[in-house]
Structure formats: C-alpha cells, structure tokens
Amino acid sequence: MVDIGCGSGRFLIWLAKNSSERRNYLGLEIRQKLVERSQFWVTELRLRNVYFMFANATVSFNQIVSSYPGPLSLVSILCPDPHFKKRHHKRRVLQPQLVDSITKSLCLDGRVLLQSDVLEVAADMRERFDGYSDVFEHVDCIDKDLRCDNEGWLLDNPMGIRTEREIHAELEGATIYRRMYQKTRNVRH
Numbered sequence: 001m002v003d004i005g006c007g008s009g010r011f012l013i014w015l016a017k018n019s020s021e022r023r024n025y026l027g028l029e030i031r032q033k034l035v036e037r038s039q040f041w042v043t044e045l046r047l048r049n050v051y052f053m054f055a056n057a058t059v060s061f062n063q064i065v066s067s068y069p070g071p072l073s074l075v076s077i078l079c080p081d082p083h084f085k086k087r088h089h090k091r092r093v094l095q096p097q098l099v100d101s102i103t104k105s106l107c108l109d110g111r112v113l114l115q116s117d118v119l120e121v122a123a124d125m126r127e128r129f130d131g132y133s134d135v136f137e138h139v140d141c142i143d144k145d146l147r148c149d150n151e152g153w154l155l156d157n158p159m160g161i162r163t164e165r166e167i168h169a170e171l172e173g174a175t176i177y178r179r180m181y182q183k184t185r186n187v188r189h
C-alpha cells in the first residue's frame with residue numbers, strides 16, 4: 001500500500017506494526033526532514049514491511065510504483081494540504097495525472113482511501129475519482145459494513161488508525177470527510 005503525503009508517518013507505522021498480512025507499506029512525502037524522522041522510527045521499531053521515501057508524489061508516483069514487483073492494493077491520500085486559494089489549487093497533490101496513475105497502477109479489487117477535514121478539498125478529490133465510474137465503485141455499494149451519511153461520506157474510519165492531522169482536527173471538533181473506492185474493472189486502453 002502507498003500513503004501519499006504521509007507527513008509524520010504515524011498512520012503507516014501503526015498499520016505496519018499491527019499488520020498480520022504479507023503487505024508492504026510505502027510512504028511518499030515531499031518534506032525530507034519528515035521522511036528522515038519516519039525512517040528513524042522504522043529502524044528503532046525494527047519494522048521490515050514499511051519504508052518512507054522523499055518524493056513529489058504528483059510527478060513521481062507512477063515511476064516509483066511501476067518498479068515494485070508486487071500488486072498495489074491500496075492508495076491513501078489523507079488530509080492533504082488544502083491550498084485554499086483558487087490560483088493555488090494546482091499545488092494540490094491530487095492532480096489529474098496522479099488520479100490517472102493510481103487508476104492504472106491499482107490491482108483489481110484494489111482500493112483508494114481519500115479523506116480531509118476540509119469539505120471543499122474532500123469534494124475536489126471525490127469529484128476526480130467519481131469521474132472514473134467505469135473503473136471504480138464506492139465501497140458502500142460492495143461492503144455493507146461500510147456505511148455512508150446522506151451526502152455519501154463514510155461514517156467511520158475504515159482503517160481503524162488515525163493520522164496525525166486527523167487526530168488534531170478531531171480534537172478541534174472538525175468532521176473528517178472520507179471516501180473509499182474499489183477498482184472493480186480494469187482500465188480500457
């Protein structure tokens with residue numbers, strides 16, 4: 001699984017630590033200091049199934065993921081930087097080329113988890129994946145345990161582990177808007 005903009009690495013380290021599956025975890029982060037700190041924790045905890053990489057995921061995701069020999073089963077983008085001003089929207093991590101790369105790289109039945117504490121940012125990411133309705137279905141159509149509110153946002157955190165930003169936002173009383181998609185059909189070329 002790949003976590004894009006993994007920040008402190010909390011989420012992936014906990015997932016990797018609790019994992020009983022044979023799954024590898026990769027965190028992509030554009031701030032080198034955060035990557036170094038996350039890797040420090042990985043070494044301290046002697047985790048062998050998680051790795052943090054200094055990268056601009058928007059441009060390098062495809063190249064990084066295509067060099068991995070196993071299937072890509074999950075991609076998460078959790079509380080990305082909002083870049084509120086319209087003229088700064090192009091700085092948001094989830095750009096059309098990244099949506100395209102994720103869509104192509106995921107294995108069949110692979111999932112994408114999106115979340116933000118900023119409704120507008122969550123809605124922007126949602127719109128981008130809703131545009132691939134020939135490839136993805138939202139998980140509430142597939143897994144009846146994953147329920148949504150009336151607006152189609154997941155009611156619970158499907159991973160059971162919170163990110164640092166998520167904890168901070170929830171402590172401030174914010175709502176977290178989440179969507180999770182499953183790739184149910186292959187991309188037509």
Ligand SMILES: C[S@@+](CC[C@H](N)C(=O)[O-])C[C@H]1O[C@@H](n2cnc3c(N)ncnc32)[C@H](O)[C@@H]1O
Nearest residue numbers: 005007029030056057058078079081163164165
């Ligand atoms: C608001 S933080 C959220 C971090 C973490 N996902 C969380 O929820 O706690 C967004 C993170 O995305 C990183 N980021 C922004 N643009 C990126 C890019 N193009 N590639 C990789 N990481 C990026 C930032 O450096 C920052 O650490």
